[in-house]
Amino acid sequence: MLAETVFRTEDVAPPDRFEYWRQQVVRMIAPFEARTGHAADFRAELRVLPLGELALWTMEHPPMTALRSSRLVRASDDPELYILSLPFTDAASVVRSDGLGAYRPNDLVLQDSAQPNVLRVSTDDPGQRISGAWVTVPRRALPLPPDKVAGLKARRMPGDEGVGALLVQLLAGIAADTGVYRASDAPRLGVAALDLVSALLAHHLDVEDAVPPESRRRALTRRIRAFIHAHLHEPDLNPGVIAAAHHISVSYLHRLFEGEEETVAAWIRHQRLERARRELADPALAATPVHVIATRCGFTRAADFSRAFRGAYGLPPRDFRHGAAAVGSGL
Structure with a gap:
């Protein structure tokens, strides 16, 4: 602290x-x-x-x-x-x-x-x-x-x-x-x-x-x-779009991330999955379909989202949501 x-x-x-x-x-x-x-x-x-x-x-x-x-x-x-x-x-x-x-x-x-x-x-x-x-x-x-x-x-x-x-x-x-x-x-x-x-x-x-x-x-x-973070919901968010918005070249954008643990594209993907994980665990969003959450986190294909989520967290999105709900209810 x-x-x-x-x-x-x-x-x-x-x-x-x-x-x-x-x-x-x-x-x-x-x-x-x-x-x-x-x-x-x-x-x-x-x-x-x-x-x-x-x-x-x-x-x-x-x-x-x-x-x-x-x-x-x-x-x-x-x-x-x-x-x-x-x-x-x-x-x-x-x-x-x-x-x-x-x-x-x-x-x-x-x-x-x-x-x-x-x-x-x-x-x-x-x-x-x-x-x-x-x-x-x-x-x-x-x-x-x-x-x-x-x-x-x-x-x-x-x-x-x-x-x-x-x-x-x-x-x-x-x-x-x-x-x-x-x-x-x-x-x-x-x-x-x-x-x-x-x-x-x-x-x-x-x-x-x-x-x-x-x-x-x-x-x-x-x-x-x-x-x-402000544009994660846009499926076409990519290094070219980001570089153009900040008036820099794509190569310079990549150089900015050279000292980071992830490339620009990997960081975008990680942030999308983290946002989806938080929303799936949020009881206030329990009635929101998984595919809706996937879409507003920038994933256009449900299958791609499910595969990426399972690769990152070891569970399909629906199973993760059910587990989070069970933990929240004390079961």
Whole structure:
């Protein structure tokens, strides 16, 4: 399991909760001032997941305003961090003072710890808690010129398409289930996240060439894998289609997979079979015919699917489904 630190304001007396929460954030990032209408009983939770040089933060808290003034910036040591805010809950209204204005749903927004800012987070229901997340990246770890990155501080970047969506999916998946990872996975997950953050910012700055080739390669491979997952149901999905969609040659696509355990075609086949296996084991899909599951996993011939499934898992699809149902019912 990944190591994580969790702070809950319910661990202290109600009058101390707001200041307790603020001090935890100050201690781990930078000094800031805060105001809220819920200071008398501030119910909040903060989770911090170290991922190598990066850290993933998730939070739930009542409406509030956070202020990092010019005075505080000058008076405190600069932690030299970029802070990328991930999308807040749809109900939240988030307004910044640095010219960006209000966030839109699915916005990714970059902040610099060395710059003053005011962030107001509110909802139509003042009693509703707000969920959000951000990832902190040391400036020295980001392979992009700081003067270029400065141009992104007042720009929205979509988190529901392209590289932004991949980054959100990766970080949301990590936060949702830390138990599927080992502690030793944290640095590797941090590298994957840094590759995607770098690719995202470089794309919006139009300076992709500034990102190291190996980082670009890893980010491209992750985009290709996401594309394959999104198109597994298409029977004509093949290396040529994938290469064309990513504006690369088929030979380069194969080179990207040279370090992997499987070729591109074998990886597609494996992912199709794994999706079919999960759907056959899903009680909610028990009434869905096997051939329908096969078709939506990209297999056009039932016989081919049955043969491939048996070769991979040792049982015909129907027998596997019956066995999974028996295990689920405790028989």
